[in-house]
Amino acid sequence: ADEERAAYERILLSNVSQKEVEVSLRPSRAEPLCRGRGTKGCYRVEALAEEERRILKSGEETVFDVCYLGRIANEKKPVPDASSELSKRRERVRELFSKCSLESGNALLDRFFAFAKLRAAESIFRTQTGVLHSPGGHSYYAATWCNDEIEYAGPFFATLGDALAFEASMNAYRQYIPFMDDCYRSIPSSVIAEGMDIWEGAGDRGDAAMYLYGAGLFCLYSGREEVARELWEAIKWCAEYCARKTLPEGVIGSDTDELEGRFPTDRRANLSTSCLCYGGLRNAAILARELGEEVLAGEYEKRADSLALAIENYFGADLHGYRTYRYSKGFDTLRSWICLPLVMGLEERKEGTVNAMLSPYLLTENGMLSCERGKENPTDTVWDRAALYGYKGAILCGMENRVFESFMHYIEKRLLGDRVPYPVEAWPEGNMRHLSGESALFCRVITEGFLGIKPEGLRRFSLCPRLPEALSHLHIQNLELCGMTLEIYADREKTRVFERGRLLAEFPAGQRITV
Numbered sequence: 001a002d003e004e005r006a007a008y009e010r011i012l013l014s015n016v017s018q019k020e021v022e023v024s025l026r027p028s029r030a031e032p033l034c035r036g037r038g039t040k041g042c043y044r045v046e047a048l049a050e051e052e053r054r055i056l057k058s059g060e061e062t063v064f065d066v067c068y069l070g071r072i073a074n075e076k077k078p079v080p081d082a083s084s085e086l087s088k089r090r091e092r093v094r095e096l097f098s099k100c101s102l103e104s105g106n107a108l109l110d111r112f113f114a115f116a117k118l119r120a121a122e123s124i125f126r127t128q129t130g131v132l133h134s135p136g137g138h139s140y141y142a143a144t145w146c147n148d149e150i151e152y153a154g155p156f157f158a159t160l161g162d163a164l165a166f167e168a169s170m171n172a173y174r175q176y177i178p179f180m181d182d183c184y185r186s187i188p189s190s191v192i193a194e195g196m197d198i199w200e201g202a203g204d205r206g207d208a209a210m211y212l213y214g215a216g217l218f219c220l221y222s223g224r225e226e227v228a229r230e231l232w233e234a235i236k237w238c239a240e241y242c243a244r245k246t247l248p249e250g251v252i253g254s255d256t257d258e259l260e261g262r263f264p265t266d267r268r269a270n271l272s273t274s275c276l277c278y279g280g281l282r283n284a285a286i287l288a289r290e291l292g293e294e295v296l297a298g299e300y301e302k303r304a305d306s307l308a309l310a311i312e313n314y315f316g317a318d319l320h321g322y323r324t325y326r327y328s329k330g331f332d333t334l335r336s337w338i339c340l341p342l343v344m345g346l347e348e349r350k351e352g353t354v355n356a357m358l359s360p361y362l363l364t365e366n367g368m369l370s371c372e373r374g375k376e377n378p379t380d381t382v383w384d385r386a387a388l389y390g391y392k393g394a395i396l397c398g399m400e401n402r403v404f405e406s407f408m409h410y411i412e413k414r415l416l417g418d419r420v421p422y423p424v425e426a427w428p429e430g431n432m433r434h435l436s437g438e439s440a441l442f443c444r445v446i447t448e449g450f451l452g453i454k455p456e457g458l459r460r461f462s463l464c465p466r467l468p469e470a471l472s473h474l475h476i477q478n479l480e481l482c483g484m485t486l487e488i489y490a491d492r493e494k495t496r497v498f499e500r501g502r503l504l505a506e507f508p509a510g511q512r513i514t515v
Contacts, residue, residue: 001067001085002085002088002089002092004069004078005069005070005071006067006068006069006070006078006080006085007067007068008065008066008067008068008080008082008085008086009065009066009068010063010064010065010082010086011025011063011064011065011066012061012062012063013056013061013062013063013064014059014060014061015056015057015058015059015060015061016059017058018058019058020055020056020057020058021055021056022053022054022055022056023053023054023056023062024051024052024053024054025049025050025051025052025064025066026051032044032045032046033045033046033047033068039196040072041072041073041074042072042073043070043071043072043073044070044071044072044073045068045069045070046068046069046071047066047067047068047069048066048067048068048069048077048080049064049065049066049067052064065080065082065083067080067082092122093118095162096117096118096121096122096160096162097114097117097118098478099117099160099161099162099478099480100117100159100160100161100443100447100476100477100478100479100480101114101476101477101478102114102446102474102475102476103475103476103477104471104473104474104475105471105472105473106408106470106471108408108411108412108415108416109408109411109471111415111421112411112414112415112421112442113442113443113446115415115421115422115439116422116423116439116440116442116443117160117439117443118439119422119423119434119436119439120153120156120157120165120436120437120439120440120443121157121160121162121164121165122436123135123136123436124164124165124168125141125142127142127194127195128194128195128196129171129175129194129195129196130167130168130171131164131167131168131171132144132149132168132171132172132194132195133149133153133157133165133168133169133172133436134148134149134436135148135149135425135435135436135437136434136435136436137425137430137433137434137435137436138433139433140435142192142193142194143190143191143192143193143194143199144171144172144175144190144191145189145190145437146176146187146188146189146190146205146207146210146211146214146258147205147207147210147258147385147437148435148436148437149168149169149172149437150172150173150176150210150211150214150215151210151211151213151214151276152214152385152437152438152440152441153165153169153172153436153437153440154169154172154173154214154215154217154218155214155217155218155221155440155444156440156441156443156444156447157169157218157440158217158218158219158221158222158480159221159447159479159480159481160480161478161479161480161485166222169218170227173211173215173218173231173234175191175195176188176191176211176234177233177234179198180233180234180237180238180241184237184240184241184244186200186203186204186207186208186241187207187208187211187238187241188200188207189201189202189205189207201260202255202256202260202261203255203256203267204245204254204255204256205254205255205256205257205258205260205273206252206254206256206257206258206270206272206273206276206277208237208238208241208242208245209238209242209252209254209273209274209276209277209280210258210276211234211235211238211280212235212238212239212242212276212277212280212281212283212284213276213277213279213280213283215231215234215235215238216235216280216283216284216286216287217283217455218231219231219232219235219287219458220283220286220287220455220457220458220482221455221480221481221482222458222482222483223458223459223481223482223483223484224458224483225290225291225458228287228290228291228458229291232287232291235280235284235287236284236296238280239280239281239284239300239303242277242280242281243303247268247269249269249310249313249314250306250307250309250310250313250314251269251274251307251310251311251314251315252269252273252274252277252307253268253269253273254269254270254273255267256270257270257272257273257337258272258385259370259383262370262381262429263327263335263370263371263377263381264327264328264331264333264335264371264377265327265328265331266328266329266330266331268328268329269314269328269329270327270328270337271311271315271325271326271327271328271335271337271338271340271341272327272337272340274307274310274311274314274315275311275340275341275343275344275346276340276344277307278304278307278308278311278344278346279343279344279345281300281301281303281304281307282300282301282304282344282345283455284300285297285298285300285301285304286455286456286457287458288300289457290457290458308346311325311341311346312346312348314329315327315328316348316349317332318352319332319333319334319356320334320356320359320361322334322352322353322355322356322359323349323351323352323353324338324349324352324353324356325338325341325349325353333371333372333374333377334356334359334361334362334371334372335370335371335372335386336357336362336368336369336370336371336383336386336387336390337370337386337389338353338356338357339353339357339386339389339390339392339393339394340389340393341353341393342354342393342394342396342397343389343392343393343396345396347397350394350397350398350399353393354393354394354397354399354402354403357390357394357403358402358403358406363406364380364382365413366380366382366413366427367382367383367384367387367410367413367427368382368386368387368390369381369382370382370383370386370426379428380428381426381427381428381429382426382427383425383426384414384423384424384425384426384438384441385425385437385438385441387410388423388438388441388442388444388445389441390403391403391406391407391410391445391449392441392444392445392448392449395445395449395450395452395466396448396449396452396466398466400449400450400466400467400468401468401469404468404469404470404471407445408470418432419431419432419434422434422438422439423438423439423441423442424438425438446474446476447476447479449466450465450466450467450471450474451463451465451474451476451488451490452464452465452466452512453481455482456514457482458482458483459482459483460482460514460515461481461482461514461515462512462513462514462515463488463495463497463512463513463515464510464511464512464513465488465490465495465509467490467491467492467509472491472492473489473490473491473492474488474489474490474491475487475488475489475490476488484499484504485499485500486498486499486504487499487501490509491509492509493508493509494506494507494508494509495507495508495509497515
């Protein structure tokens with residue numbers, strides 16, 4: 001429901017028999033489905049429905065509505081209005097489908113993009129600390145995470161052009177700022193309970209690096225100086241925190257990563273944290289120049305250069321004959337996160353890394369394994385977030401044709417296969433629940449991957465569309481970027497960029513230009 005703490009289920013019954021049938025809806029019990037006590041009082045979750053009996057003639061249909069309502073003791077029970085709520089939902093869907101819309105001539109790709117956009121932007125909830133985007137999935141509500149909201153969803157929402165999603169991202173970035181004090185203790189992994197509590201059970205997951213990367217991209221994509229200035233001190237704090245976590249080998253230390261130690265890693269350093277810090281420093285350098293801090297911009301660039309070398313020296317490895325990266329020292333097993341250097345523009349080992357990602361060690365019928373199967377990982381566990389980063393990284397380094405067949409197989413599996421129709425969190429863990437951050441990552445495969453969009457300033461961006469042979473064109477409309485509302489059309493010959501119907505740029509295919 002839009003305003004109430006409620007969800008509606010509409011049940012459509014069709015009489016496909018040749019005779020009259022009687023159908024009825026009977027509430028299972030008068031008592032609440034569950035009760036609880038908390039900071040707001042005594043809670044009740046109830047199923048509300050009118051008890052009805054109806055006669056259906058052959059070929060007739062009827063609808064029953066059930067309202068699942070959460071309320072506090074003595075709070076007035078609302079009168080359910082499923083039809084009104086359904087109309088509001090349809091209007092919201094129409095609104096989101098009109099923003100950042102994709103047409104590629106590939107029906108599966110276009111539909112999956114639309115659904116992913118919907119899943120990402122619908123998972124927004126009113127809380128006592130304002131509207132918040134949350135992963136959802138029957139488990140994670142009224143809370144934000146440094147990976148899901150800060151790193152994954154925020155940068156996409158900066159380009160979506162939806163005021164509610166933008167506000168939710170701003171609230172998420174703001175939630176972590178009070179934890180950034182001069183002691184430089186790690187920020188929480190998650191701010192929970194409507195902003196009233198925190199979760200940091202996995203220690204430092206590299207959360208400051210996630211914030212550094214995600215917040216910098218968000219600011220640059222938004223094109224709004226007031227947003228950049230509001231978040232700038234937090235971005236600088238995260239850069240300083242990462243500097244203080246630099247190990248003698250030059251990489252960035254963290255206890256674990258966003259998968260919280262589910263797969264082999266040491267508690268000293270991992271590839272994910274260092275790559276996120278590297279990408280974050282590159283964005284922070286651009287932002288520093290935009291805000292007049294030229295000296296700091298130069299410092300961030302030098303640190304990024306040093307970190308790139310350290311990543312190569314510390315993590316670079318030959319595994320199963322592939323010239324790629326180990327995830328952490330002492331673990332010579334392939335991990336899907338080997339894609340992260342490619343995402344951040346480090347292409348030294350691109351051939352071996354993409355080949356390893358698409359090898360039987362990692363690629364399966366159900367998706368990309370988080371870790372190759374073996375003594376250290378006896379299960380075939382897939383996490384879509386790593387696969388989506390992987391596809392984007394391969395496209396960015398010019399290997400779009402190499403991965404497109406696998407990418408389309410992934411889309412078909414998720415859109416038309418089991419547990420449809422969105423990207424999933426993980427399998428078998430979590431039973432393939434649809435956490436919304438992964439959907440935001442899918443949309444960014446299109447904008448940042450195939451279109452090659454990269455911020456160059458608050459009012460400047462570059463792009464280099466890469467179309468695989470199986471796609472004739474990509475056409476995206478109503479994309480908000482660097483303060484502009486854009487339409488981008490790319491085909492095999494050229495790319496054209498329009499702002500509200502005015503041609504901004506036209507250039508041959510295969511070139512990267514700045515707009």
